[in-house]
Amino acid sequence: MIQHSLNLFFNPSSIAVIGASRTPTKIGYETLKNVLVSNYQGKVYPINPNASHILGLKCYPSVLALPYDVDLALITVPAKFVPKVILECGKKGVQGAIIISSGFSEIGENRLEDEVLETAQKHGMRILGPNTMGFKNATNSLDAAFVYGMPRKGSIALISQSGALSIGMIHLANSELIGLSKVIGTGNKIDIDDADLIRYFSQDSATRVIALYIEEIKNGKDFIEAVKHCHKPIVAIKAGKTKAGAKAISSHTGAMAGSDKIYGSVFKQTGIIRAHDTVELFDFTRALGSQPSSKGDHIGIVTNGGGAGILLADACEENGLVVPPLTKKTYKRIDDVLPPLIHPSNPVDIVGDAGFYRYEMCSRALLEDSSIDALIITSVQAGYARPREFAGAIEKMIYEQHLHEEYDKPIIGCWIGGKEYEDLVIDLKRAGVPIYPSTTRAARAIWALVEQGKKSFRFSKKSKN
Numbered sequence: 126m127i128q129h130s131l132n133l134f135f136n137p138s139s140i141a142v143i144g145a146s147r148t149p150t151k152i153g154y155e156t157l158k159n160v161l162v163s164n165y166q167g168k169v170y171p172i173n174p175n176a177s178h179i180l181g182l183k184c185y186p187s188v189l190a191l192p193y194d195v196d197l198a199l200i201t202v203p204a205k206f207v208p209k210v211i212l213e214c215g216k217k218g219v220q221g222a223i224i225i226s227s228g229f230s231e232i233g234e235n236r237l238e239d240e241v242l243e244t245a246q247k248h249g250m251r252i253l254g255p256n257t258m259g260f261k262n263a264t265n266s267l268d269a270a271f272v273y274g275m276p277r278k279g280s281i282a283l284i285s286q287s288g289a290l291s292i293g294m295i296h297l298a299n300s301e302l303i304g305l306s307k308v309i310g311t312g313n314k315i316d317i318d319d320a321d322l323i324r325y326f327s328q329d330s331a332t333r334v335i336a337l338y339i340e341e342i343k344n345g346k347d348f349i350e351a352v353k354h355c356h357k358p359i360v361a362i363k364a365g366k367t368k369a370g371a372k373a374i375s376s377h378t379g380a381m382a383g384s385d386k387i388y389g390s391v392f393k394q395t396g397i398i399r400a401h402d403t404v405e406l407f408d409f410t411r412a413l414g415s416q417p418s419s420k421g422d423h424i425g426i427v428t429n430g431g432g433a434g435i436l437l438a439d440a441c442e443e444n445g446l447v448v449p450p451l452t453k454k455t456y457k458r459i460d461d462v463l464p465p466l467i468h469p470s471n472p473v474d475i476v477g478d479a480g481f482y483r484y485e486m487c488s489r490a491l492l493e494d495s496s497i498d499a500l501i502i503t504s505v506q507a508g509y510a511r512p513r514e515f516a517g518a519i520e521k522m523i524y525e526q527h528l529h530e531e532y533d534k535p536i537i538g539c540w541i542g543g544k545e546y547e548d549l550v551i552d553l554k555r556a557g558v559p560i561y562p563s564t565t566r567a568a569r570a571i572w573a574l575v576e577q578g579k580k581s582f583r584f585s586k587k588s589k590n
């Protein structure tokens with residue numbers, strides 16, 4: 126039942142914009158315009174009792190006056206008119222409504238919200254919001270939100286309690302060349318909430334990873350149930366960790382932040398991977414969306430710069446990961462390709478003149494070593510080494526040869542340098558290769574793959590140090 130109603134929600138055949146405005150500065154105008162300029166293929170009907178045409182489309186005074194069926198209503202009338210509009214939608218047989226309007230429980234108008242929910246439930250209608258930006262479906266190019274900005278098409282579903290933050294995150298993901306499947310502002314969550322969306326996305330073929338920005342979860346039991354049954358990686362930012370943050374939440378949506386310790390232990394128990402900010406959220410989703418989960422916490426490091434290797438070893442250990450010694454066989458293989466006088470260890474320092482071949486040979490040796498579960502390949506723009514050699518090796522190993530699939534071990538890249546590297550990794554990022562410009566970010570991304578592995582597999586004895 127939930128699946129069916131949310132399917133229609135994200136893939137409606139027809140949309141009514143109720144409160145579509147003639148004035149370009151109003152939200153009702155922007156909302157209608159967004160639906161029209163997106164590549165939405167269904168029917169669109171503006172509803173406004175005071176207008177005959179808006180943006181070239183015939184207007185109807187109410188949904189009840191519309192001689193066609195409507196699957197989804199986008200509501201942009203002032204809050205006090207919303208209960209009547211919802212009642213009309215119910216009578217019309219509208220399946221779902223997005224209430225963009227503010228002025229409900231976030232300012233203490235709980236009764237208005239209760240009335241809306243009661244009417245919607247009576248008519249079997251699903252509600253997103255109120256006080257929401259709406260949603261953006263990159264899979265079918267439907268922009269059902271009032272704020273501009275469409276994500277690149279991809280496989281990460283983003284669910285956010287803050288509309289503005291979700292838009293900022295779309296722009297961040299776009300500039301990081303990360304594709305999203307759908308972006309939803311949950312607003313006050315009177316009906317559709319995080320649990321419903323997790324259930325939906327766990328079955329959505331366009332979605333591989335679910336990302337959440339949470340201020341509060343109202344129905345904790347249902348949320349935990351939904352997460353437990355979801356077999357896709359879930360990454361979440363939980364805001365309001367501190368007293369100042371919790372206070373800011375209550376003035377943002379009127380919600381209670383709840384104890385951060387409780388959220389932390391629920392995340393741990395259910396396997397939700399906690400990200401601390403928006404950059405980290407996308408670092409994690411990029412890795413989880415393209416690499417297999419790690420079957421253990423033993424990390425191999427290949428680097429052309431000793432300092433970068435040490436920083437990575439520190440960052441791995443600080444995140445509870447292990448940088449173990451390698452087998453004798455692996456040392457022998459590495460020794461064969463390294464210049465004389467270099468003693469192989471982990472991190473494997475392939476030194477400043479490392480070219481394509483040395484990166485590839487040493488990486489393969491580590492992937493074939495049973496004491497290694499995951500690999501970080503690093504390059505420092507040290508002048509002596511040509512950045513193209515590193516980028517080419519990563520491209521070949523991950524993008525062309527799919528070594529992460531062949532060995533069923535995650536591989537990520539890390540680089541330290543300037544513009545030349547940044548330009549070289551653009552194509553890699555576009556292809557979904559997880560590659561990061563900092564040792565801390567790379568180690569955290571590997572940590573996320575290890576955490577996901579803990580949920581997917583029971584780690585073998587070797588991994589427990």
Ligand code: ACO
Binds near residue numbers: 147175210256288
């Ligand atoms: N049915 C259809 N249309 C109606 C009805 C009705 N019953 N009643 C009025 N209208 C029309 C109006 O005539 C008007 O059209 P017009 O401009 O052509 O005359 C249009 O609906 C809008 O009504 P207004 O009274 O002009 O309302 P306004 O646009 O000023 O405000 C709004 C409405 C935007 C919903 C406002 O009340 C509001 O809630 N703003 C905040 C929205 C918000 O921020 N939401 C949270 C998003 S999350 C984030 O921050 C990213």
